[in-house]
Amino acid sequence: MxxxxxxxGAGGSAWFWHLLVPELEARGHxxxxxxxxxxDESAGLTEYADTxxxxxxxxxEVILVAQSMGGLSAPLVCTxxxxxxxxLLNAMVPVPGETGGAWWANTGQAQAMAEQAAREGRELPAEFDPEDCFFHDVAPEVTAEAFARGEDSQSDRALEEPWPLEKWPDTPTVFLQGRDDRLFPLPFQRRVVRERLNIPVDDMPGGHLVALSRPKELADRLEAYRIRHIGPNVS
Known part of the structure; x- marks a missing residue:
């Protein structure tokens, strides 16, 4: 097993995974x-890794899956x-010494997001709209539940600390990207991941929150990775 x-990712809530968990458990894991x-304003990436x-x-036989901002702390765990x-799922990929706050400008995320909207014939809202950016492909009932819970707080400290590792860990690493992600568009992620990790980016249907919009398909993809890298046996 x-x-x-x-x-x-940002906000740190395990609720994000609540639809994926039973899918993976049903597969025997x-x-x-x-x-x-x-x-917690006193908690940074080290404290996230501690948790x-x-x-x-x-x-x-641990498979560590890191969504979005989780890409900053998960590699620390691997050491x-x-x-x-x-x-890495729709994840941020840092380089040594880079802060999470600087990552956005360093990678050109804003321009990439605008270019993706233009390709799709969409206009970006004048102010950031989480429903438009994150929940455009999530079922209405799941979206309603998410908004009823309220916004999860995210302190600044984890985004202000320089990424502490000197290099990416030797742990086998794969990258899976939702091809409909409006925040981190697929072409953007292919470039960033190639430049920073030199590994391919696999893609699947879905936006930034694929664990909420396509939990079964995501579980299937994770299981395919498990079988490929660890083996097929489940006890």
């Missing part, structure tokens, strides 16, 4: 969705505990 450890201390490491405990596979 493999253990999937799921790391959320242990699944741990991590709540990060994102609202993930504590959740993993002494488990082995501290055995991780069989790191799956």
């Amino acid at each position: 493999s253990t999937y450890v799921l790391v959320p 242990e699944v741990i969705a991590v709540d990060l201390p994102a609202a 993930i490491v504590e959740a993993i405990g002494d488990r082995t 501290r505990v055995p991780v069989a596979l790191l799956v």
